Amino acid sequence: xxxxxxxxxxxxxxxxxxxxxxxxxxxxxxxxxxxxxxxxxxxxxxxxxxxxxxxxxxxxxxxxxxxxxxxxxxxxxxxxxxxxxxxxxxxxxxxxxxxxxxxxxxxxxxxxxxxxxxxxxxxxxxxxxxxxxxxxxxxxxxxxxxxxxxxxxxxxxxxxxxxxxxxxxxxxxxxxxxxxxxxxxxxxxxxxxxxxxxxxxxxxxxxxxxxxxxxxxxxxxxxxxxxxxxxxxxxxxxxxxxxxxxxxxxxxxxxxxxxxxxxxxxxxxxxxxxxxxxxxxxxxxxxxxxxxxxxxxxxxxxxxxxxxxxxxxxxxxxxxxxxxxxxxxxxxxxxxxxxxxxxxxxxxxxxxxxxxxxx
Amino acid sequence: xxxxxxxxxxxxxxxxxxxxxxxxxxxxxxxxxxxxxxxxxxxxxxxxxxxxxxxxxxxxxxxxxxxxxxxxxxxxxxxxxxxxxxxxxxxxxxxxxxxxxxxxxxxxxxxxxxxxxxxxxxxxxxxxxxxxxxxxxxxxxxxxxxxxxxxxxxxxxxxxxxxxxxxxxxxxxxxxxxxxxxxxxxxxxxxxxxxxxxxxxxxxxxxxxxxxxxxxxxxxxxxxxxxxxxxxxxxxxxxxxxxxxxxxxxxxx
Ligand SMILES: Cc1ncc(C[n+]2csc(CCOP(=O)(O)OP(=O)(O)O)c2C)c(N)n1
Ligand code: SF4
Ligand SMILES: [Mg+2]
Numbered sequence: 001x002x003x004x005x006x007x008x009x010x011x012x013x014x015x016x017x018x019x020x021x022x023x024x025x026x027x028x029x030x031x032x033x034x035x036x037x038x039x040x041x042x043x044x045x046x047x048x049x050x051x052x053x054x055x056x057x058x059x060x061x062x063x064x065x066x067x068x069x070x071x072x073x074x075x076x077x078x079x080x081x082x083x084x085x086x087x088x089x090x091x092x093x094x095x096x097x098x099x100x101x102x103x104x105x106x107x108x109x110x111x112x113x114x115x116x117x118x119x120x121x122x123x124x125x126x127x128x129x130x131x132x133x134x135x136x137x138x139x140x141x142x143x144x145x146x147x148x149x150x151x152x153x154x155x156x157x158x159x160x161x162x163x164x165x166x167x168x169x170x171x172x173x174x175x176x177x178x179x180x181x182x183x184x185x186x187x188x189x190x191x192x193x194x195x196x197x198x199x200x201x202x203x204x205x206x207x208x209x210x211x212x213x214x215x216x217x218x219x220x221x222x223x224x225x226x227x228x229x230x231x232x233x234x235x236x237x238x239x240x241x242x243x244x245x246x247x248x249x250x251x252x253x254x255x256x257x258x259x260x261x262x263x264x265x266x267x268x269x270x271x272x273x274x275x276x277x278x279x280x281x282x283x284x285x286x287x288x289x290x291x292x293x294x295x296x297x298x299x300x301x302x303x304x305x306x307x308x309x310x311x312x313x314x315x316x317x318x319x320x321x322x323x324x325x326x327x328x329x330x331x332x333x334x335x336x337x338x339x340x341x342x343x344x345x346x347x348x349x350x351x352x353x354x355x356x357x358x359x
Numbered sequence: 360x361x362x363x364x365x366x367x368x369x370x371x372x373x374x375x376x377x378x379x380x381x382x383x384x385x386x387x388x389x390x391x392x393x394x395x396x397x398x399x400x401x402x403x404x405x406x407x408x409x410x411x412x413x414x415x416x417x418x419x420x421x422x423x424x425x426x427x428x429x430x431x432x433x434x435x436x437x438x439x440x441x442x443x444x445x446x447x448x449x450x451x452x453x454x455x456x457x458x459x460x461x462x463x464x465x466x467x468x469x470x471x472x473x474x475x476x477x478x479x480x481x482x483x484x485x486x487x488x489x490x491x492x493x494x495x496x497x498x499x500x501x502x503x504x505x506x507x508x509x510x511x512x513x514x515x516x517x518x519x520x521x522x523x524x525x526x527x528x529x530x531x532x533x534x535x536x537x538x539x540x541x542x543x544x545x546x547x548x549x550x551x552x553x554x555x556x557x558x559x560x561x562x563x564x565x566x567x568x569x570x571x572x573x574x575x576x577x578x579x580x581x582x583x584x585x586x587x588x589x590x591x592x593x594x595x596x597x598x599x600x601x602x603x604x605x606x607x608x609x610x611x612x
């Protein structure tokens with residue numbers, strides 16, 4: 001039964017995973033996502049699952065690779081510099097086509113960076129989460145409700161494609177409390193049915209002659225075949241593109257922002273509208289696959305400029321925006337980073353300076 | 360006519376007709392055979408999961424009949440943790456070399472042992488990085504030449520050989536630790552019995568077990584198979600004495 005409660009982002013993420021059927025969690029402590037492993041340590045034993053505090057992120061992600069290869073729903077979470085250590089395991093899952101689900105609650109970077117929120121892992125998340133040029137679906141929530149819905153759905157996407165799925169959020173969303181509707185708990189029968197689909201491939205022991213192999217690499221021309229199959233799978237993702245176009249019908253000034261920056265931009269857009277400025281926003285919800293067409297198909301006779309709002313210096317999502325816009329209108333940046341939060345006032349001020357130039 | 364009695368059958372743990380990729384005189388082939396025999400005698404071939412390390416161990420991937428996954432270099436202890444906890448009834452073993460288990464995978468190895476994870480480690484200690492062409496391993500003997508210690512391992516610069524069974528024996532959780540070899544028929548039988556015992560303990564839910572097998576690497580030691588056996592017995596056994604370190608959770612050494 002769906003249930004409405006008031007919850008912190010990190011705990012809501014953990015509960016959503018359990019309701020989706022997650023029965024194994026491995027992770028290593030790092031701020032600002034510690035409540036996820038802590039919640040799992042309490043919660044998983046109640047549903048017959050297993051929690052391990054890994055000795056590192058490297059170990060944790062490889063535990064996840066092992067757990068997911070048995071066909072069970074499993075999860076891990078970390079933050080920025082911890083996520084860098086995940087790249088080995090994520091790449092192995094992509095190569096062996098293991099459906100892993102993981103969460104990055106971003107903090108400031110690079111290096112150990114800052115423990116406060118940031119959006120500085122965009123390019124890593126969307127372009128190269130490990131060696132080998134694989135791709136994965138990256139979901140970017142902008143509310144606690146979306147965190148819940150995306151984690152819940154991530155397993156279906158991961159299992160459909162037999163590929164990793166990342167939920168990319170940040171320290172604001174992780175620590176924020178909001179009312180959420182929790183999805184229903186998947187029944188044992190539903191989970192058994194999910195697992196049954198992969199019974200042939202599950203690394204659990206099989207009768208002679210029916211062995212299951214999990215191979216993150218191949219000899220001869222095997223690896224190229226794996227890569228060609230994966231590339232064909234990525235090509236099917238157009239249907240999975242998700243984007244919010246907010247007040248875009250008549251917009252002359254277009255904000256480009258995801259996650260926490262999109263929330264702030266939305267409030268600024270309302271202020272600008274109140275002052276008679278026709279502002280709107282394109283909010284990518286899937287960062288990969290990216291909604292290029294939303295930018296590509298803008299009416300550039302009407303649109304006077306784009307404001308890229310990110311908690312990253314230098315800007316990162318701007319690469320994708322520029323790729324779609326191809327210089328057909330000016331792109332302005334409003335940025336903070338290193339754990340410094342964007343404020344409404346700063347975005348409003350930056351937007352107005354730009355608007356004065358282009359309108 | 361005298362009745363024929365079958366006294367030996369090839370284990371079903373090895374793919375019928377498959378040829379191993381190992382060098383002549385390498386003990387990896389024997390070890391694969393005795394793992395298959397141990398699992399078969401326990402009626403576990405249908406239930407067996409192998410987590411393969413990266414190294415010459417990986418050459419076994421087209422040779423065994425059980426379910427198999429390849430862990431990233433050094434991570435077999437973590438991967439096996441994930442598998443065993445998600446599928447507790449499977450009989451799970453890792454198969455790792457000394458570079459894999461004692462260098463890049465040291466944290467994963469010791470942490471899994473320290474948690475007392477209920478799986479079995481088969482640790483093939485040949486004192487060298489075989490797969491990549493003979494570089495120094497944590498287990499390389501003092502004075503032993505490798506491609507990265509061309510003048511021989513010098514303790515001042517490279518430290519001393521690491522004794523993994525002894526180190527793991529410092530932890531409280533492990534249930535069974537034994538070091539064996541496969542240089543003589545008697546030792547092969549001992550090694551097989553050790554693996555079988557480790558598997559049996561795992562099936563009984565006793566927790567972590569490790570069987571270290573001290574072996575040769577004729578190719579990268581630069582010795583022919585017979586001379587490598589001499590080196591193994593004279594030098595390797597002196598550094599890595601065979602025996603039971605712990606059985607049934609009780610320290611023997
Ligand atoms: C992350 C990573 N680093 C390095 C390698 C290259 N590599 C493959 S096998 C190996 C050494 C293996 O030595 P050991 O574990 O002793 O196994 P052996 O070949 O002697 O059986 C190395 C360094 C790798 N595959 N992955
Ligand atoms: S290189 Fe050494 S360990 Fe590897 S197969 Fe050849 S002899 Fe065996
Ligand atoms: Mg070796």
